[in-house]
Amino acid sequence: MSxxxxxxxxxxxxxxxxxxxxxxxxxxxxTDMQFHYYVEMTRTAERGxxxxxxxxxxxxxxxxxxxxxxxxxxxxxxxxxxLEPATVIAALAAVTSxxxxxxxxxxxxxxxxxxARRYATVDHISGGRAGWNLVTSQVEDEAGNFGLEKHxxxxxxxxxASEFYDVVAGLWDSWEDDAFLYDKESGQYYDxxxxxxxxxxxxxxxxxxxxxxxxxxxxxxxxxxxxxxDVGRELAARSADLVFTAQTVVRDGQAFCRDLRARAERYGRxxxxxxxxxxxxxxxxxxxxxxxxxxxxxxxLMDDRLAMAALxxxxxxxxxxxxxxxxxxPPLPPSNAAKAxxxxxxxxxxDNNLTIRQVARYLGTTQGHRLLVGSPKTVADSLEEWLLAxxxxxxxxxxPYFPAPLNDFVDLVVPELQRRGIFRTEYEGRTLRENLGVPxxxxxxxxxxxx
Ligand SMILES: Cc1cc2nc3c(=O)[nH]c(=O)nc-3n(C[C@H](O)[C@H](O)[C@H](O)COP(=O)(O)O)c2cc1C
Numbered sequence: 001m002s003x004x005x006x007x008x009x010x011x012x013x014x015x016x017x018x019x020x021x022x023x024x025x026x027x028x029x030x031t032d033m034q035f036h037y038y039v040e041m042t043r044t045a046e047r048g049x050x051x052x053x054x055x056x057x058x059x060x061x062x063x064x065x066x067x068x069x070x071x072x073x074x075x076x077x078x079x080x081x082x083l084e085p086a087t088v089i090a091a092l093a094a095v096t097s098x099x100x101x102x103x104x105x106x107x108x109x110x111x112x113x114x115x116a117r118r119y120a121t122v123d124h125i126s127g128g129r130a131g132w133n134l135v136t137s138q139v140e141d142e143a144g145n146f147g148l149e150k151h152x153x154x155x156x157x158x159x160x161a162s163e164f165y166d167v168v169a170g171l172w173d174s175w176e177d178d179a180f181l182y183d184k185e186s187g188q189y190y191d192x193x194x195x196x197x198x199x200x201x202x203x204x205x206x207x208x209x210x211x212x213x214x215x216x217x218x219x220x221x222x223x224x225x226x227x228x229x230d231v232g233r234e235l236a237a238r239s240a241d242l243v244f245t246a247q248t249v250v251r252d253g254q255a256f257c258r259d260l261r262a263r264a265e266r267y268g269r270x271x272x273x274x275x276x277x278x279x280x281x282x283x284x285x286x287x288x289x290x291x292x293x294x295x296x297x298x299x300x301l302m303d304d305r306l307a308m309a310a311l312x313x314x315x316x317x318x319x320x321x322x323x324x325x326x327x328x329x330p331p332l333p334p335s336n337a338a339k340a341x342x343x344x345x346x347x348x349x350x351d352n353n354l355t356i357r358q359v360a361r362y363l364g365t366t367q368g369h370r371l372l373v374g375s376p377k378t379v380a381d382s383l384e385e386w387l388l389a390x391x392x393x394x395x396x397x398x399x400p401y402f403p404a405p406l407n408d409f410v411d412l413v414v415p416e417l418q419r420r421g422i423f424r425t426e427y428e429g430r431t432l433r434e435n436l437g438v439p440x441x442x443x444x445x446x447x448x449x450x451x
Contacts, residue, residue: 006387006423007275007394007436009054009102009244010045012038014402015078017281019310019364020301021401022078031402032082035091041403042092045099048410049424051435052100052131053092054224054244054396055085059109060141063309086118093126100432102131102224102242108157109137109146112167113207119221120172120213128217128431131242132168133224136161136232138338139313154336158231160204165223165239167207170198172220173443174210196445219440222432228256228340236274237263241438243276244396246344248370253278253391275436278386279369280395284408288374295373298400299365304357307364311356314342314363325357341368369398380416387422 014037015022015029022029031037042053061080085103092101101122105115115132123130136158140151152160179194198209225232225240236243237260247253256278261271283298285291304325312320316333323330329349335342345368349359365371372382386392399405417423428435 003421004387005421006383006417007277008048008050008423009052009100009242009277009394009396010041010050010406011054011056011279011396011398012041012402013056013079013398014038014082016401017367017369017398018298018302018400019078019306020303021298021399023301024298024401026404027401028403029078029401032079035083035088037403038083038088038092039095041406042096042099042101044403044406044410046096048414049427050099050397050410051394052102052129052432053089054102054131054133055082055088055104056133057082057085057104057106057135058137058139058142059106060139060145062139062141063313064141064144086122089130090122090125093122093129096126096129098129098427098430098435100129100131100222100435101126102133102222102432104133104135106135106137106142107161107164108152109142110164112164112205113171113211115164116168116171116211117213119168120211120216123216123218123221124213128433130216130218131222131224131432133226133244134161134165134235134239135226138341140337151336154229154339155231158227158235162235162238163202163204165235166202167198167200167205169220169223169239169441170200170444171207171209171211172215173445174198175215176443176446177215177219180214215443218431218433219443222436222438228344232340233260233263236260237269238267240274241433242436243274245276245278246341246369247278247391248344248348250386250389250391253386254389257390257392273438275393275438277394277396278392279366279398280383281366281369281371281398281400282379282409282413283371283373283400283405284379284412285375286412288378291373291375291378295371299361302361302364304360307357307360310363310367311345311360314338314345316342320356323356325360326355329354329356329359344368365400366398376412376416379413380420383413383417384420384422 014031089101089103119132143151176194180190181188200207222241224242225236226244247256257276264274283291283295316335318333418425
């Protein structure tokens with residue numbers, strides 16, 4: 001039996017996932033706008049043989065509110081500006097050779113034809129390394145930039161997302177693999193029988209097709225999904241090759257993996273064709289004590305007010321500021337933003353008896369993802385435990401700031417994992433699908449797979 005191996009994404013969330021990371025003496029906050037840092041970080045991740053880099057996205061400045069944006073403005077962290085990620089991955093494709101390139105695009109404030117075209121283009125440019133992180137927009141601030149007073153309702157966002165996915169996937173199948181003949185002799189550029197019109201008519205979209213980009217090297221770019229509510233999981237089970245999630249203990253990771261794979265099987269998919277990567281912030285030192293010191297330095301930089309603002313975002317209509325910060329977290333009303341993340345935080349507070357301030361600081365540290373502090377051995381032990389327990393296929397790595405913690409992971413943890421035989425020493429292939437071990441979906445018009 002071949003040994004199970006870990007898969008990794010590097011979450012390039014500049015200037016850092018820790019709300020105060022950018023203030024660290026070694027941090028380079030200018031990573032947010034300067035492309036050459038993205039090149040450097042992506043090459044580091046590729047040197048470490050990580051599967052992919054990953055960019056999240058929100059089309060708004062955080063905390064700016066809906067249309068009347070000025071009154072409620074409360075900055076939540078350093079991250080307020082960043083480069084548009086689909087453009088960034090296109091540029092990174094030209095200066096890398098193997099690593100996957102995943103960028104987020106929301107289904108709530110985009111049109112499927114544009115998204116299908118953009119990601120198919122990057123798949124061609126990169127030789128089959130593009131991925132689309134399909135989200136429904138967790139931050140309500142986006143609404144104000146797209147003509148709305150209020151964010152679209154959670155249920156409607158997912159209905160639209162589901163139809164959006166069908167349209168995008170259908171457009172990616174517009175041309176069969178061998179549709180283009182380029183036959184100078186006969187003058188036949190392409191075979192018309194291998195061109196397919198989508199002719200989609202649904203509740204949210206009418207799209208005739210076909211796409212004006214040929215079927216791409218991966219057949220379809222990799223689809224990642226990161227919603228964990230019930231409807232979010234259902235969409236992931238049907239559509240995703242890769243799932244980003246946020247469990248913090250093995251038991252919850254196992255339950256999530258079991259649930260998602262069972263749902264995928266109901267859609268006729270093989271459970272192994274979905275790779276599940278919980279978020280993880282590793283703080284690595286040469287020894288456990290050195291790693292702990294690194295964490296303490298970071299925590300001493302955190303401003304409680306910014307941490308509270310991050311918590312306030314998950315509290316829906318409840319004004320969390322009216323409560324004693326050193327008292328328990330009150331019951332929270334349903335959120336229209338990130339339902340699953342809210343549930344995770346409520347459970348974390350309950351299980352560990354955390355005060356409002358402690359919950360806020362935890363969120364400010366990792367955005368609610370798991371924190372793992374220690375030597376390369378301590379970190380590798382935990383990653384191995386999750387892999388062998390079936391609690392994860394790998395991890396989406398969050399870094400408190402850039403670039404040093406990414407270098408620490410690649411230089412200290414990766415060799416330890418390779419020594420244990422649970423991480424690759426060379427890329428298996430040239431496409432992201434090959435490296436993740438996920439198949440090329442059959443073209444819906446011919447039902448023929450590939451490769
Ligand atoms: C690792 C990770 C990255 C995410 N990135 C984004 C993002 O870039 N933009 C966004 O709007 N939501 C993002 N989300 C949120 C979800 O994709 C989802 O839209 C949101 O949580 C609401 O869905 P849910 O209630 O099903 O969880 C991310 C979630 C995770 C776990």
